[in-house]
Amino acid sequence: GAVVSQHPSRVICKSGTSVKIECRSLDFQATTMFWYRQFPKKSLMLMATSNEGSKATYEQGVEKDKFLINHASLTLSTLTVTSAHPEDSSFYICSAADRATGKLFFGSGTQLSVL
């Protein structure tokens, strides 16, 4: 089946540094990718929707300057957490919509810990 590769799976960084998370669709093209964030024992919250070649659409309350999203190709979207702080520690997960079928596939997630 279709695979979405998300990397890294776990990252620990110091406060004030930036972290980039990659999301790749390995055997399909994804015109749309979604980025979610999950707090412990909470739902996955949609952060933003990225469309290939255009600016991402951010959900209310999500700082676009803090969570930079780039969707430069049909198989790659990146989320950069800039100037990370401990409150940014969370589980981030991406989802890609297959251009051909519209089906959604998920990455395995990234656990970010900011010290």
Added chain:
Amino acid sequence: GNSVTQMEGPVTLSEEAFLTINCTYTATGYPSLFWYVQYPGEGLQLLLKATKADDKGSNKGFEATYRKETTSFHLEKGSVQVSDSAVYFCASRGRALTFGSGTRLQVQP
């Protein structure tokens, strides 16, 4: 906007026990409904779905019926196995997926 509420876990069962994980939704219109499963160390996988009222989604022995009158989409399995241990997410689809908080299932031998 859409919202999904599902029962908190963890749910701990013995092998071959009956499973129910409750899920209710609020939405304008009639969204498609999904159950996703996340096995340890893996990404979310679609388990089953239903696209309209009274539809029953089924896969791997799991079933869920789209109940419009109760706005529910409860997940059931008649006899769970240890390999079913995972986190289960109920979701509805509008522009994007709206997820419940997830329910961890632990099946003991």
